[in-house]
Amino acid sequence: MTKVIALANQKGGVGKTTTAVNLGIGLAGNGKKVLLVDADAQGNLTDSLGFHEPDNLSVSLATLLAKTMLEESYEAREGILHHQEGVDLMPGNIELSAVEVSLVNTMSRETILRSYIDSVKADYDYVLIDCMPSLGMLTINALAAADSVIIPVQAHYLPAKGMTQLLQTISRVRRQINPKLVLDGVLLTMVDSRTKFAKDISFILRRDYGDKLRVFNTEIPLSIRAAETSARGKSIYAHDPNGQTAKAYAAFTKEVQSIGSERRHARQHQTDHSR
Template structure:
């Protein structure tokens, strides 16, 4: 199985990474894909939003799995992976992951510990999505080293140019030094308040600044109180408000992500001929 590993990254918090990871993942599952979500944030936001309100009480989390890679301890098939009612699997995280970040600093091949873990599970999945923590630390570098694609959610509220520049530099550095397969799928606008001209200006400005080098997704995720409510419920926007505009936007995003995949496969097939 040619597994697509997508890191959802932005070192700024509050841009909708976790919501995107959950809803894109469940959107892909609805399209018949086998999906594993990886919570790469010690705050455990993804785990909490999928209904595990106290990740620190779970017996196995991502830090345990990365710890096993570090100590060369065998990992059992499916070990610690949770199954969500909406058809996705989850490797949860809790605060122990911040301790793992410290351990990684002195580890051999420290940038590829997450990749080595994913190598043990990826044959079971079409897609693995990694919800990155809001920083450019060792855990995010591990996610970028493990992924073949990056999706960058950006809040349509202010011009995030500085933060974006830093993130793009980090992605380029990882691509040069560790993971030449890494490609940017695109920048996607979240929390867009379409009633204001401001959001339209930001959208136009982003397309102008980056559009020639990086795709800016056509799907913009609207600002919505309902989207905020779901993280307390442990279900996706599709289960919470299936007819709403946020669900429609995530459906469209899912289609765009699959389309990029198809185009790349076509290119590859063309080159391979």
């Protein structure tokens, strides 16, 4: 059973792409088949995996979405790239900007990405969608295609206003387009544990949101090494395997994997009770 996870936050620079890379490669390291989908016109995920000129790729997510909109056929693995650390990538680039504009006038415009992902997901255990930092039509498409959402949040200041907006969008998508969408949780990133400020933010986030949603136990530390990985085109596991950030992402990957089994147990529990 494939799980499709959207990594979303309309604020940029929160470690969303770094999280997509390291969660994806972490899952692959645990024996899972993983497809990463770059749904951001900036192509940061594609660039981070070593494909440094995403705009020059002949086939990208934009190509497949355009074919889906026009109901043209395509090969099952068309455009999918393979990374040496065991994950597949559907790359994104600047052409997604034009696709986002044309989605507005398309039939079933919220579910074009879902149609594409449904056509390829049988080969994978996990599909991770790296969303663009906005709440535009492509992000709505990602939420419509996903089973769940992870929100990476930078621990610099409390982005409560932005969080509220994103949570409203998620619940609107759940009501109107994708009733099965759930929120896996909020991941604190770029945590400078030396400062009282970061500890305060962690405390406030858990206090204000902890009863409504999961705040992952793992916090991703602020790290120059993590920032260097995108230029090198590899994960933190390959770049600095013994560092704190690699350990944190490995722990976070385990948390993400455990969510599925928790939900299955809860459903089983409900079924047993209703008998």
